[in-house]
Amino acid sequence: MEYRKFGPLDWEVSALGFGCARFPTVNGVEFDPGISEAEAIAMLRYAIDRGVNYVDTAHIYHGGNSEIVVGKALQDGYRAKVRLADKSPIWLLEKSEDFDTILDGQLRKLQTDHVDFYLLHGLDAKSWTKVQELDLFSCAEKAIADGRIGHLGFSFHDTVEVFEQIVDGYDKWTFCQFIYNFLDTEKQAGTRGLKYAAAKGLAIVVMEPIQGGKIARPPDPVRAIWEGAPQTRTVSALALQWVWDHREVAVALSGMSSMQQVEENVACAGAAHTAPLTEDERALLRRIRQTYEELPA
Ligand SMILES: NC(=O)c1ccc[n+]([C@@H]2O[C@H](COP(=O)([O-])OP(=O)(O)OC[C@H]3O[C@@H](n4cnc5c(N)ncnc54)[C@H](OP(=O)(O)O)[C@@H]3O)[C@@H](O)[C@H]2O)c1
DSSP states (O other), X not given: OOEEEOTTSSOEEESEEEETTOOOBTTOOTTOSOBOHHHHHHHHHHHHHTTOOEEEOOTTGGGGHHHHHHHHHTTTTTGGGSEEEEEEOGGGOSSHHHHHHHXXXXXXXXXXXXXXXXXXXXXXXXXXXXXXXXXXXXXXXXXXXXXXXXXXXXXXXXXXXXXXXXXXTOTTOOEEEEEOOTTOSSSTTHHHHHHHHHHTTOEEEEEOTTGGGGGGSOOHHHHXXXXXXXXXXXXXXXXXXXXXXSTTEEEEEEOOOSHHHHHHHHHHHHTTTTOXXXXXXXXXXXXXXXXXXXXXX
């Protein structure tokens, strides 16, 4: 496993983090609350046993059941092997006290007395205003002081201008999380946001490196290009490596939905520093991207 410095912290994170929004489900429906629990626990523990040390969950994932399954997976000594990230569902907060009530409920579900990283979930211009109105920074700082939270960050869904405003709007962010993959370099924070936050010293946590799985399920014109190209790596391996080739990135979160995906992605992360994309692979990704851009909307 490759490890990278996590922003301002004296700690190194595994290049691959486990996103817990896409566990396998009993009925096969993505995001369903009915998680295939034994399978999900085995997947998470397999990844941790091979060096993954960052686990990302949220209040809303799998209808609230992701936190419960993560809590179970992290029993038997696994909690001490990872740093755990969870998120405050800003849209549910009506008053400042709700921050504490929800955080305490999350800790109970996770069967732990603290989360190492806590994110204000899915910030955009509107929720950023709410964060300030409810003075959630004071709430978070109190939780940091009493040990329930290690470090504060945010995940993000809005324009890069809003992103920069949020980065500059609080001087104690440790990290930020946003969508980044070879197709989405201009979307939301994008490459500009990546450089901006990195220059400010924040750790960069990338989500949707495989565009939520869509890159691995391409439309026909794109599939034809993949199939005609030399098969140096799988599509998902190319997409992950493209993210890791950005040295600003601390960790790429992948929401793996089967053991096979966990095995593949963990193996890729082990070679992330020794196997950057070749010039031919970069050219292939540029061609793929252009083909996507030419597709009807
Ligand atoms: N804070 C936020 O607002 C927010 C938003 C989005 C995500 N997140 C977090 O970020 C994490 C990562 O985002 P993501 O789950 O969208 O990541 P992703 O890696 O882009 O997408 C995950 C999907 O990619 C496919 N995949 C993964 N590995 C594969 C492999 N080796 N071969 C083929 N397909 C593969 C699977 O799709 P199939 O299941 O279809 O096979 C999997 O469900 C989430 O799990 C969540 O923890 C946070």
